[in-house]
Amino acid sequence: MKTRTTQSITSGRNALTLLPKIVESLTGRSRPLIFADENTWKAAGSRVADILAGAGIHCLGPYVFPGKPSLHADTERIAEASSAIARAARDGPVLPIAVGSGTLNDIVKRAAFENHTPYICVPTAPSVDGYTSFGAAVTVDGFKTTLPCDAPLAVVADEDVMAGAPARLLAAGYGDLAAKLVSGRDWILAETLGLETIDPGVWELSQGKLLERLAAPDRLAARDPVAVRLIFDGLCDTGLAMQDQGDSRPASGAEHHISHCLEMRGLTVNGADALHGEKVAAGTLLSALMAEFVLGHDAGEARILADRASEQSPEACEREVREVFAGTGIPNAAIDAAVRVSLEKLVTGVARENRLARICSSWDVLRRRAEEKRPRYAELSENFARAGCLSFRELGLTAPLIRWSISAARTIRNRYTILDLARDLGIFEEGINLVISKINNQILKI
Numbered sequence: 001m002k003t004r005t006t007q008s009i010t011s012g013r014n015a016l017t018l019l020p021k022i023v024e025s026l027t028g029r030s031r032p033l034i035f036a037d038e039n040t041w042k043a044a045g046s047r048v049a050d051i052l053a054g055a056g057i058h059c060l061g062p063y064v065f066p067g068k069p070s071l072h073a074d075t076e077r078i079a080e081a082s083s084a085i086a087r088a089a090r091d092g093p094v095l096p097i098a099v100g101s102g103t104l105n106d107i108v109k110r111a112a113f114e115n116h117t118p119y120i121c122v123p124t125a126p127s128v129d130g131y132t133s134f135g136a137a138v139t140v141d142g143f144k145t146t147l148p149c150d151a152p153l154a155v156v157a158d159e160d161v162m163a164g165a166p167a168r169l170l171a172a173g174y175g176d177l178a179a180k181l182v183s184g185r186d187w188i189l190a191e192t193l194g195l196e197t198i199d200p201g202v203w204e205l206s207q208g209k210l211l212e213r214l215a216a217p218d219r220l221a222a223r224d225p226v227a228v229r230l231i232f233d234g235l236c237d238t239g240l241a242m243q244d245q246g247d248s249r250p251a252s253g254a255e256h257h258i259s260h261c262l263e264m265r266g267l268t269v270n271g272a273d274a275l276h277g278e279k280v281a282a283g284t285l286l287s288a289l290m291a292e293f294v295l296g297h298d299a300g301e302a303r304i305l306a307d308r309a310s311e312q313s314p315e316a317c318e319r320e321v322r323e324v325f326a327g328t329g330i331p332n333a334a335i336d337a338a339v340r341v342s343l344e345k346l347v348t349g350v351a352r353e354n355r356l357a358r359i360c361s362s363w364d365v366l367r368r369r370a371e372e373k374r375p376r377y378a379e380l381s382e383n384f385a386r387a388g389c390l391s392f393r394e395l396g397l398t399a400p401l402i403r404w405s406i407s408a409a410r411t412i413r414n415r416y417t418i419l420d421l422a423r424d425l426g427i428f429e430e431g432i433n434l435v436i437s438k439i440n441n442q443i444l445k446i
């Protein structure tokens with residue numbers, strides 16, 4: 001278990017009124033510098049400043065980014081925030097407070113880190129699990145990467161503020177939390193095959209209350225503050241699980257890899273980038289469909305597939321990855337990285353035989369564990385619709401793009417998922433075809 005940076009999480013009604021106590025107890029005499037954008041300043045930023053001032057804590061700034069066009073976590077914005085902190089720090093310690101959703105939090109999280117100072121996060125939407133995790137998702141040279149930085153010292157989330165967030169952000173949070181249903185399954189697969197271990201405490205934190213927290217999609221869409229807080233608490237716990245684990249395994253599997261690939265292709269909705277949770281929701285449905293196909297085989301069928309599956313040479317592996325990315329406009333550096341990852345993941349010879357033997361010998365256990373407490377695609381898809389998540393069509397996800405994103409997703413991270421199991425059994429392409437046909441049927445029905 002790693003040491004957590006986050007020392008205090010407060011969520012609930014009127015949580016903002018507790019900020020002065022939290023600031024004083026954790027940071028003593030640091031001077032708060034509030035960061036917001038024009039929308040989140042109105043939603044909560046000005047209240048945060050008033051509450052702190054009312055308690056005799058004088059705030060610096062605020063530093064308010066424009067509300068339109070919507071904020072991007074990129075190197076320019078981080079440089080702006082970072083120099084604002086550096087300027088203020090000339091006269092004494094500064095405590096940045098990020099009042100906003102995931103993007104603003106990522107900007108301030110990284111800017112605070114660059115200035116070697118802790119920061120406090122005041123989320124205005126339950127939209128991502130990044131509030132309590134380390135690392136910031138930032139666009140560098142046109143591509144999203146995770147830049148290293150610490151998690152916040154404290155998170156203070158007011159459920160009424162979050163319930164007033166734009167509907168798409170609420171639905172995106174539902175998608176990012178529901179993703180843990182399929183990423184948890186990927187983790188189970190890796191553990192059952194002896195590739196990774198699962199710490200019971202980290203598992204409980206990220207998976208223990210998942211189903212009950214996801215049980216009220218309609219109430220979330222209707223902005224019921226309790227339903228909103230359940231999603232937020234789930235996202236927060238996942239971030240903490242990542243801190244305890246020291247990596248993103250408790251939060252991310254094939255569905256996030258698919259989402260990263262869609263991001264590389266610049267998926268937009270009404271001219272603006274699709275939200276993280278929207279892409280992840282789509283990835284979650286695709287991962288769920290793939291799992292239903294792969295795990296639908298019985299032990300005898302799995303054995304036949306394993307016997308038939310052919311070994312791939314490193315040369316063929318590299319050729320295949322380069323073909324997947326050919327013509328996409330994705331920079332060579334990213335393609336080279338995908339080749340590197342794919343070669344690291346490739347198992348050949350005795351290692352491959354052992355892998356297949358393990359898959360076959362543990363097939364029944366693997367199926368049982370992987371399906372336990374995991375809703376099927378139909379139920380997930382229904383819940384997403386009730387939560388107000390965008391459909392594949394609304395996200396502009398065409399069959400070729402879906403096909404590409406699943407193919408590419410297997411190449412970008414060295415982490416075992418349902419996509420790798422399909423590949424090991426030689427049914428990856430067949431699985432993608434089945435996923436596409438199911439999605440097409442669904443789109444036709446709408």
Ligand SMILES: [Zn+2]
Pocket residue numbers: 128129176251256276280
């Ligand atoms: Zn996520």
